[in-house]
Amino acid sequence: MTNQAPVAWVTGGTGGIGSAICRSLAADGYQVVAGYHNPEKAKKWLEAQKADGYDNIVLSGIDLTDYDACVAGVKEISEAHGPVSVLVNCAGITRDGTMKKMTPEQWHEVIDTNLNSVFNTCRSVIEGMLENGYGRIINISSINGRKGQFGQVNYAAAKAGMHGLTMSLAQETATKGITVNTVSPGYIATDMINNIPEKVREAIRETIPVKRYGTPEEIARLVTFLADKQSGFITGANVDINGGQFMG
Numbered sequence: 001m002t003n004q005a006p007v008a009w010v011t012g013g014t015g016g017i018g019s020a021i022c023r024s025l026a027a028d029g030y031q032v033v034a035g036y037h038n039p040e041k042a043k044k045w046l047e048a049q050k051a052d053g054y055d056n057i058v059l060s061g062i063d064l065t066d067y068d069a070c071v072a073g074v075k076e077i078s079e080a081h082g083p084v085s086v087l088v089n090c091a092g093i094t095r096d097g098t099m100k101k102m103t104p105e106q107w108h109e110v111i112d113t114n115l116n117s118v119f120n121t122c123r124s125v126i127e128g129m130l131e132n133g134y135g136r137i138i139n140i141s142s143i144n145g146r147k148g149q150f151g152q153v154n155y156a157a158a159k160a161g162m163h164g165l166t167m168s169l170a171q172e173t174a175t176k177g178i179t180v181n182t183v184s185p186g187y188i189a190t191d192m193i194n195n196i197p198e199k200v201r202e203a204i205r206e207t208i209p210v211k212r213y214g215t216p217e218e219i220a221r222l223v224t225f226l227a228d229k230q231s232g233f234i235t236g237a238n239v240d241i242n243g244g245q246f247m248g
């Protein structure tokens, strides 16, 4: 069964930033497919979205670290809702530690979830986008992929690697109606930040020129802008959205 609305697949859709992206794209008329990892949390999350009137969001628990699972998952999404027009790679984890203490498991888990997943999802949607002559891919990186961060060699490497993929894929698809961009948020007020002790949060806030944390809705607004048909001249770009904390 196909549906008229263009399909947007948001990995990590149930997270702090992902939720705002899903809601913004849903409000913009997309059929949104929200990726998750934790099925219990995802079920409750979807109920909350429906209670808020977002009827055009469905869940998808594709294992992003498994290439075959991504290919099969994209086939299922396409059969149920139509081809994926917009892919937002927003799933991400941290497993922090200095190089001296970091285990190979911490390294591989972050590279698999934050970077290898991006190959798996992009590779799974790209043939469909090329056939349709249209697509929008938006990769959610991080300020820490731009400047590095103490205790995050794994995370910063994955997030910087994401933009290398963005620029290369953007060149490969530039004449095919497909744009590929990176969005690099600074500190955003999600649970990740809200759970930090207030004293530390305040110290971090002081390092941000605008003197506040960003909101998930601000990231969602940028993603929705890049996802729009009219944003076709923006490709291969990294857009920093960090309150002036890093200007590179």
Ligand SMILES: NC(=O)c1ccc[n+]([C@@H]2O[C@H](COP(=O)([O-])OP(=O)(O)OC[C@H]3O[C@@H](n4cnc5c(N)ncnc54)[C@H](OP(=O)(O)O)[C@@H]3O)[C@@H](O)[C@H]2O)c1
Residues within 6 Å of the ligand: 011, 012, 013, 014, 015, 016, 017, 018, 035, 036, 037, 038, 039, 041, 042, 062, 063, 064, 065, 089, 090, 091, 092, 093, 113, 140, 141, 142, 143, 184, 185, 186, 187, 188, 189, 190, 191, 192, 193
């Ligand atoms: N928050 C910030 O300040 C900030 C700043 C810069 C960049 N970012 C980036 O923005 C993105 C979203 O961050 P957030 O703060 O919204 O994080 P979050 O609330 O922890 O959300 C992360 C999302 O990724 C999903 N996920 C985690 N592991 C997964 C896996 N193995 N397979 C599939 N999905 C998985 C989670 O699913 P479950 O909820 O089901 O586990 C959740 O939907 C991340 O890529 C992060 O690196 C965040």
